[in-house]
Amino acid sequence: MKRILVGVKRVIDFNVRVKVKPDGSGIVTDGVKLSLNPFDEIALEEALRIKERGGADEVVVATIGPADCQQQLRTALAMGADRALHVVHEGTIEPLAGARVLLKLIDKEQPFLVILGKQAIDDDNNQTGQMLAALWQRPQATFASKVELTDSTARVTREVDAGLETLEVDLPAVVTADLRLNEPRYVKLPDIMKAKKKPLESLPFADLGVSAAARVKMVRTEPPAQRQKGIMVKDTQELIAALRKRGALQ
Amino acid sequence: MARREDADILDSIERWVEREVRPIARHHDHADEYPHELVGQMQALGLFGATIGEEYGGLGLSASTYAQIVTTIAAAWMAPVGIFNSHLIMAACVERHGTAAQKAHWLPRFASGELRGGIGLTEPDAGTDLQAIRTVARRDGETYVIDGTKTWITNGIHGECFAVLVKTDPAAVPRHAGMSLFLCEKGPGFTVGRKLKKLGYKAIDSAELVFDGHRVPADRLIGGVEGQGFVQAAQGLALGRINVAARGAGIAQGALREALRYAQQRKTFGKPIAQHQAIQLKLADMATRVEAARLLIRQAAAKYDSGERCDLEAGMAKLFASEAGVENSLEAMRIFGGYSYSTEFDIERFYRDAPLMCIGEGTNEMQRIIIARQLLERNPV
Numbered sequence: 001m002k003r004i005l006v007g008v009k010r011v012i013d014f015n016v017r018v019k020v021k022p023d024g025s026g027i028v029t030d031g032v033k034l035s036l037n038p039f040d041e042i043a044l045e046e047a048l049r050i051k052e053r054g055g056a057d058e059v060v061v062a063t064i065g066p067a068d069c070q071q072q073l074r075t076a077l078a079m080g081a082d083r084a085l086h087v088v089h090e091g092t093i094e095p096l097a098g099a100r101v102l103l104k105l106i107d108k109e110q111p112f113l114v115i116l117g118k119q120a121i122d123d124d125n126n127q128t129g130q131m132l133a134a135l136w137q138r139p140q141a142t143f144a145s146k147v148e149l150t151d152s153t154a155r156v157t158r159e160v161d162a163g164l165e166t167l168e169v170d171l172p173a174v175v176t177a178d179l180r181l182n183e184p185r186y187v188k189l190p191d192i193m194k195a196k197k198k199p200l201e202s203l204p205f206a207d208l209g210v211s212a213a214a215r216v217k218m219v220r221t222e223p224p225a226q227r228q229k230g231i232m233v234k235d236t237q238e239l240i241a242a243l244r245k246r247g248a249l250q
Numbered sequence: 251m252a253r254r255e256d257a258d259i260l261d262s263i264e265r266w267v268e269r270e271v272r273p274i275a276r277h278h279d280h281a282d283e284y285p286h287e288l289v290g291q292m293q294a295l296g297l298f299g300a301t302i303g304e305e306y307g308g309l310g311l312s313a314s315t316y317a318q319i320v321t322t323i324a325a326a327w328m329a330p331v332g333i334f335n336s337h338l339i340m341a342a343c344v345e346r347h348g349t350a351a352q353k354a355h356w357l358p359r360f361a362s363g364e365l366r367g368g369i370g371l372t373e374p375d376a377g378t379d380l381q382a383i384r385t386v387a388r389r390d391g392e393t394y395v396i397d398g399t400k401t402w403i404t405n406g407i408h409g410e411c412f413a414v415l416v417k418t419d420p421a422a423v424p425r426h427a428g429m430s431l432f433l434c435e436k437g438p439g440f441t442v443g444r445k446l447k448k449l450g451y452k453a454i455d456s457a458e459l460v461f462d463g464h465r466v467p468a469d470r471l472i473g474g475v476e477g478q479g480f481v482q483a484a485q486g487l488a489l490g491r492i493n494v495a496a497r498g499a500g501i502a503q504g505a506l507r508e509a510l511r512y513a514q515q516r517k518t519f520g521k522p523i524a525q526h527q528a529i530q531l532k533l534a535d536m537a538t539r540v541e542a543a544r545l546l547i548r549q550a551a552a553k554y555d556s557g558e559r560c561d562l563e564a565g566m567a568k569l570f571a572s573e574a575g576v577e578n579s580l581e582a583m584r585i586f587g588g589y590s591y592s593t594e595f596d597i598e599r600f601y602r603d604a605p606l607m608c609i610g611e612g613t614n615e616m617q618r619i620i621i622a623r624q625l626l627e628r629n630p631v
Contacts, residue, residue, distance in 0.1 A: 035261075071254060071257075074254070074255075074258070075258055075261075078258060186262050186265040186266045186269065186295075187258065187261075187262040188262070188294055188295050189262060189295050189296035190296040190299075192255045192258045192259055192262070
């Protein structure tokens with residue numbers, strides 16, 4: 001069975017204006033809308049399109065998180081994933097631990113392709129995909145804006161600073177999705193009903209033999225400084241003068 | 251919210267609205283052009299089966315969830331809601347009152363959106379006083395022959411099947427005892443007259459249906475027994491009123507959204523107009539109306555879902571929410587000032603769409619009478 005594994009993470013919905021807790025110990029999550037990480041939705045959409053083109057037989061979606069993360073897995077199933085794996089864990093999982101959990105799931109599922117979002121919009125770490133490829137000792141192609149598959153390879157176009165770069169990697173491989181890879185579908189309402197009956201397997205974190213011990217210490221969270229009010233300039237000359245004055249131009 | 255899935259459903263609707271509905275609203279409204287592309291999407295989304303039972307292939311949504319869907323869409327553009335709402339009222343008449351054979355035959359096709367339509371009650375000379383309709387159905391062996399004209403029928407041009415209120419016994423006393431509801435599919439003797447031109451609620455076909463010797467098999471009589479039509483239609487209207495209330499709330503909410511944004515961007519006397527108390531008072535009233543309308547709708551829908559009589563609650567919701575739509579769209583115009591009068595902004599559309607909510611599905615004057623009668627009935631001295 002040709003299987004794609006898609007890793008997803010629950011994050012604060014991208015429409016929510018995030019507030020920092022007054023004591024700086026983190027951000028306010030009580031009563032805040034939670035959703036699938038948008039990059040992970042793009043990853044899932046790509047997996048579904050590959051399957052719909054006949055490039056895969058099954059799409060399995062996996063997450064690590066507390067019990068009520070099932071909601072986001074149901075959303076992923078409603079989008080079209082065939083099965084869901086839920087590694088139940090309360091508390092923070094750093095990218096390395098996340099990658100180790102995903103590696104265990106790879107052992108279990110034997111996918112020919114793993115697609116993840118390039119990063120989660122909560123911590124913006126952008127590490128899990130890269131770490132997973134290293135642990136798995138398989139190729140990686142990150143920041144994908146286009147994915148084309150052959151029987152044994154993936155041609156992945158990546159968005160890099162200088163423009164577009166195309167890589168060809170042997171499968172199995174890890175691909176991480178960038179913003180312009182696709183536009184995820186909106187879920188059809190009957191599929192939300194059908195998703196209730198799709199298989200969702202819960203795996204206790206403790207059974208996987210992965211340590212969740214923190215390796216990074218979070219010191220403080222603070223909101224970004226308020227943006228200064230801009231100024232209006234009449235013409236280019238005034239603009240250049242203003243930039244010089246601030247040392248932005250020599 | 252009753253079910254976890256309902257949150258997902260509303261999420262999905264919001265996404266669809268932002269991606270597909272809002273961007274095309276202005277063009278289709280101004281051109282008065284039917285949004286064919288939205289119909290296909292609504293079908294895929296499952297909206298034509300929103301309130302139809304799951305056993306018939308529908309989603310089986312409660313009136314509460316349904317009303318929230320309607321509000322969400324109407325907050326961007328009210329008109330497309332009519333495409334599935336009239337259809338669902340027709341379906342509700344069959345689901346609540348039809349025979350087992352009728353339900354099995356019609357509901358799956360309604361739920362999938364393969365067969366779409368609406369409900370035909372209003373006539374040129376009978377709207378609020380529905381018992382004064384003149385369309386008749388005469389029994390002739392195993393068929394009925396229908397003659398008459400219906401008007402203001404939503405989906406009249408693009409729909410194929412309609413639940414049509416007729417008199418099977420024009421001489422009956424009381425008048426409603428002679429009324430029946432038939433399912434009519436377009437065909438010989440059933441044609442569509444002109445598409446009506448309107449102030450707002452554009453892009454959606456409101457049309458005249460003309461019946462001239464239209465023959466239907468006797469098994470198209472909903473419930474299989476003559477004389478039940480008025481009661482069947484009136485119950486459909488309870489859901490219809492909750493829906494119109496939800497549309498009014500949507501317009502009120504949409505107008506508030508636009509006003510709230512504009513008031514923080516537009517500056518007069520050196521500061522955003524949202525800093526002026528004159529504007530703040532308006533925004534506060536607008537937001538309060540939206541919340542109050544939503545709560546009244548929630549209460550009416552909960553009562554409808556429990557199967558209790560809800561004409562007082564649905565009437566109050568419809569009355570308040572539709573007036574909220576009118577007031578908020580006008581207040582949004584005042585906040586927008588001159589730009590509100592420009593067709594390059596959406597406020598003028600909200601302003602044109604809103605008054606229909608006060609008139610349609612029973613005028614607000616009629617709602618007040620229904621509310622008062624129920625008040626008196628429930629509180630006798």
